[in-house]
Amino acid sequence: MNIQYVQGKPLFTTINKDKKQYSYLAENLETDVCIIGGGVTGAIASYYFSKNNIKTVLLEKKRIAHLSTSVTTSLLQYELDDNLSELQEYTTIENSLKAYNLGIKALKEIEDFIDAYENKCDYKKRDTLLYTSKKNEINSIKIEYDLRKENGLGVEYIDENTNKFSFDLKAGIISKNGGAEIDPYKYTNQLLEVSYSMGSKIYENTEVIEINHYDDYIDVITEFGCKVKAKKVIVATGYNTSLFTNKNFATKTTTFNVVTKPVSNFDGWVDKILIRDNCDPYNYLRTTIDNRLIIGGEDVSFIPGIFDENLANKKYDILENRLKSMFKYINNIEIDFKYCGTFASTPDNLGFVGPDKKHKNLWYLLGYGANGILFAILGAMMLSDLYNNIPNKDINLFKVDRFDN
Template sequence: MNIQYVHGDCLFTRINKNIKQYEYLTEDIRAEVIIIGGGVTGAILGYYFSKSNIPCVILEKSRIAHGSTSITTSLLEYELDSNALDLMSYTSKENIIKSYKLGVKALDEIQEFIANHGNKCDYRKVDSLLYTSKKIENKVMEEEYYLRKEAGLPVEFIDEANNPFSFDLKSGVLGKGAGAVIDPYKFTHQLIEEGCKMGLKVYENTEVIDIKYSDNDATVETIYGYKVKGKIIIVATGYNTSFFTKRAFGTKSTAFNIATKPIANLDDIYKNIVIKDNKVPYNYFRATNDNRLIMGGEDVNFIPDIYNEELCINSYNKLEQRLKSLFPHLKIEIEYRYCGAFASTQDNLGFIGKDPDNSKLWYCLGYGANGILFAILGGMMLTKLYSGEVDKDMKLFKVDRFDN
């Protein structure tokens, strides 16, 4: 079944015009590393492997950055989907702190990429806020604050008395300079552009339809019959992995997003921050460079093959009401509504590494709300692994960590 992973009018693929297109594959080729999937994850891998002088190719079945990458909200922050107290039912405090610090490392990498190659993707370093509007959750916010403070992360505790925002909150944790935003479509193209300068090959409209493994190689067959031979393949196909393995990765849901028209009088405080509430499922929002607000949330169980219009309209309306209730003083007009698959894991981390049963089948899957940062870590860790060095933190992302 050809499952539809993205629905609706996606902001980033609509507002970005005249972006480079790539050829489809018209000959048999060789590369050491075959990256399957041309979303932000594939682009990150292509960049990191090329930077390490490892010949690699990206094969994308449709268009670059038109999968989940086109609907990501692109809130880049070290904190995870759930607050630390909730996460402690599934993982240790040490692992949570380690994950936060790895998130900071990934954010620094993005900043360095921008410093080296220029800002062509609307990158902005911002603060992050996790807040609650329920008094009963104040304790949870306090725990989150102390955990981060003890870990040496720059945080401030916000409560009703020092709330600088225009909406009501009971308490919250403000991460100073703890986040960033990007245009994910432009970022993906910039990564590929830089990768190509270092030898990366990229083919669009080139679906992988078969893979054969031998002792020394993996050979991939593409839709028009041309083959790519390499040492390993890396699955960077987002939430769509069933063609490559029977292994189940995470729990799928459908997540919804709305984006407003540019807002003339958007308060400055909202231009430099990414905001998430502590609800289940949570809502999150941030501003774009042209002063739109993007809000996401209202996740429901994954809708695989049918477009349930009523459910979607209902979810978009809920998001719109929520945004309007937060900003009654602003003229909010919704211009884009879109939704798609999202997958989460119990410990909120993605999957990076080799298949336990096949050393030529590798994965880089940015599951959870920090998918882009996990892909950056994947780029760093997998290039090292290819050169024979195992990153000590890679075990957090082990592919078989939930196996019994």
């Protein structure tokens, strides 16, 4: 079944005109690791495995970074989707705080990558803002602030009296150097460019249609009959895992985005900070290197194969009106792009990293939640350690079977 994960004209694949193209697989190969999926997660995996001298082949069924990666906002922040106190039903505060600190580690990994290989992906370090405009949510923001501050995270509390933004804010937490923004299309391609230079083989327009498990390897069969024999297979296919397992990993929703034309001023948007509100589902906002504004959210339940254009247009209108009401001092806000895509969430806000429970040579790298890119970085580091028999206890946070009865 052809499930549509992306609708509309995404910003990043549209504005990037100089597109590198890889060939399709036309021969049989043997490798240490075969990565299935050529979005940002697969590219991250390719980079870390190649960096650790592990022979790698990456297969993408369509074009590199043109599916779910094309609609990611790439608003990167260490915090999770839900506040710490709200996650206690599913995990401990200690685990959530550990995830926060791992997120900071992943942000540093991106910075180190940029330092080593230049900034070819419009990377910019940013502070982040979590806020509420509702009086009855002030206490929950205060609790979150206290927990972060007590545990050594660099945070600042703001309220109505100290609010410098143009929108209504009753309480908020500014996390210093708590996030970053990138162009996900450029980042994916830069990772693959570096991976390729280190020996990784990369193929696009190469759909995997079958995998066959053996004791010490897996045969990966492509639609044109070519075979990749791999000691390990990394599933980096995002939300589409049906070829590998019947397991339902996450709750899928459709999230909507609108992007403006470049604006001439940012009055009321202090320091172009990354913004997230405390709503459920929440809204998120960022700027771009060419001075656009992006707002996303208004999530609805994902229904495979069904796209409701009227509903999408209503959501786009809501987001546009919210953006204009929040930033009434920014001149000439005009919408340029509207698109939507699939978003997946888990009860504890973490992704899934590690071996399949039935097939020891099948490993998952699924960066679900708002921190998908950061989880992919952490997971790729953990899996390359696992391949080299280096223990990493943090992988237990992302265990594939942690919600199984």
